[in-house]
Amino acid sequence: MAMPNYAMSCFKLPIGVCRDLEKAIRNFWWRGSEQRKGVHWISWERLMKQKRVGGLGFRDIQCFNLAFLAKIGWRLIQNPGTLLATVLQEKYYPGKCFTEAGKGRNTSWGWKGIFYARKVLLHGLRWRVGDGAGINIREDPWFPRPSTFKVKPLVSLHATMVSELIDLETSSWKRDLILECFHQDDVGPILSIPLSKTGCRDRMVWHHNANGVYSVRSGYGVAMNLMENGDMGKKGRGSASDKPKNCYAWNLIWKLKLNSFALAGADFLSSWELFWTRVKGRDNAEEIMQEYAFGLWRLWKNRNEVVFNGVHRQPSELLEAWSRNISEFIDATLCEPVGKQPGSQSKIAPLDRGACRWKKPAFGILKVNTDASWCKTTLRTGVGWVCRDFAGLLQGAGGSGAALCHSAAVGEATTIRTALLACIDYGYDNVVIESDAKVIIQMIKHEIDLDFSIECILGDIEVLARRLRSVSFSYVPREGNAAAHSVAKFVFNEGREYGWDCIGPEFLFNILAQDVNLSIRI
Known part of the structure; x- marks a missing residue:
């Protein structure tokens, strides 16, 4: 049946209308014909659950309506200069922003729907930290953890804005101040928020989409969770206690494309x-x-x-x-068994790695391989880079094992930025940057949407790349990135910063020799 999507995107439908629509959908699926009532073999509430938690994904009309209306609120925040935003602000919340607006008295039905749907928006709206100048530490949602995205520092903290927690000279967090004035469980997430080295403004983002832009689909998921938990002002529907544990399994099951017939x-x-x-x-x-x-x-x-x-x-x-x-x-x-006799054949044929090996750059060009080693428990990250010339000779290598990143993707992007900074310092102005993080390379090339959590780093990469005479970015499989991986793993284990010249460390020699097909080993 056709859904009144346009009406739901403008006004809040009465609950009775929503239930009538759901009743019509139930009758369509359970009835064998118009004359038969049919048997409802399972509760409709269970069928309306999202597929990732074991339901069939039938729409909850009320939550779907709220997700549509929340998009209007998102547009009011992102485009405050539009005609609709200007009229609503002057009438309902003069001198304030949409997130601070009140319901008011004798308001229109349209505004009541937008105001009611704001609950959905507030459970996913937060600040992406840039310079921190416009973010209040205690009042604004900037902490990267749902559901309030707010953090409560200790009373000993006298700072008001997030910018006061950032060292402007090094463009990094004031680690000692954060360790002293925040709870221990909050220190790691704060220090793992990436900061820009070249300057970046704060931005309001939607937490539940990687690109930071609100969508009805993600908003519907938030509305369903709020309805189950009773956060919409009514009795909650309840949810299974093992939902997070089984989400991964259900997602994989629904992605399978099977033809049972x-x-x-x-x-x-x-x-x-x-x-x-x-x-x-x-x-x-x-x-x-x-x-x-x-x-x-x-x-x-x-x-x-x-x-x-x-x-x-x-x-x-x-x-x-x-x-x-x-x-x-x-x-x-990928590995030959130890003690294998020369000329003997393995029972398992090794994969062809010829296409995956490291390849030499053209004459006059330096190739810089990058990689990151990340621990999910401690958030500690090791970033490593290795630079070689057209003959495969080492020109320099380095890395650091003291950084904190909230995801492996942030670590990979940080490694590329570190490599570009090293190229500028060493005077490498004609380089090729290789990484085994395919998604990050695609973001740098603008082939896919940017992840808002790392757009500060990606912006730095774009700025730093302009300082070089020639630079390109390419993806390389893991097998062709062994040198950078070994450096990242080494600095991660050591937990501090390292740098090498053309001599290089001893542990890197065998990998460099293997990449250029030399039989020399130490």
Whole structure:
């Protein structure tokens, strides 16, 4: 049936209208015909749950309506100079911003809907820190943790704005001040917020989208959570206690593209042949077949544990074991067994790494490989870079293991920025930057939307790149980035900053020799 999307994007529908629409949808799915009432085999509330938590994703009309109206509030915040924003401000919240507006008396039905939907917006709206000059430490939402995005410092903190927590000379957080004036659990998340080295303004973003822009889809998810928890001013619907644990499993299940009709009643060999014919033309057909085979093996092993041992495992545990088995197999195929006799053949054929090896740059160009090593528990990050010329000779290397980053992507972007700063310091003005972080390279090239959490670093990279005569960015597989990976791992373990000239560290020699096909080892 057609949904009144336009009406829902302008006004708040009465609850009775929302329930009538849901009733019509229920009758369509459960009734066999117009004359039969049908049996409702499962509660509609469960079917309306999102797919990632085990539901079928049927729309909750009331939450869908709120998600539409919240988008109007987002536009009022992002575009305060528009005609609609100007009229509403003068009428309902003069001298204030939309987030501080009150409901008022005798207001229009349209404003009441926008005001009610503001609850959805406030549970995902926060500041992305730039210079911190416009962000109040105690009152504004800037702390990168839901649901209020606010932090309460100790009473000993006399600073008011976030900019007072930033060292302007080094463009870094005042670590000692934060350690002294904030609770221990809040120190790590604050120090892991990336800061710009070249200057960046604060920006209001939507936390639940990577690009920081509000969408009805993400807003609907927030509205559903608020409705379940009772944060919309009414009794909550409740939710399963194991929801976070099973979200990963449900997401993978719904991403599967299966044709149950084609596989129903078929034997294994015919199903395997059908599967092979569909994937054999792809570039990564071998990887797909490996994952498929290990998945079948893991399911069979789990079946035997249930039947013979009575052991029942969660779907998330099976998926983790499946991923671990694939990683172990790939690692085994990339390494020759110790003690292998010359001329003997391995039972498992190694993968062809010729296309994945490090490649020399053209004459007159320096290639700088970058990589990061990140710990999810401590948020500590090791960033490493290695610079080589057209002959594969080391020109310089360095890194630092003292940085804090809230994600691996931030660490990878930080590494590229560190490498560019090193190129400027050493006078490398014609370089190629290589990284095994494909998403970061795509963001730098503007092939995909920027992640708001690292746009300060990406802005620095763009500014620093202009200071070089020629610079390009490219993606390289992990196998071709072993040198930078080893440096990142070393500085991470040491926990401090390192720098080497053309001599380089001893642990890097063998990797450099292997990349240029030299048989010399130390």
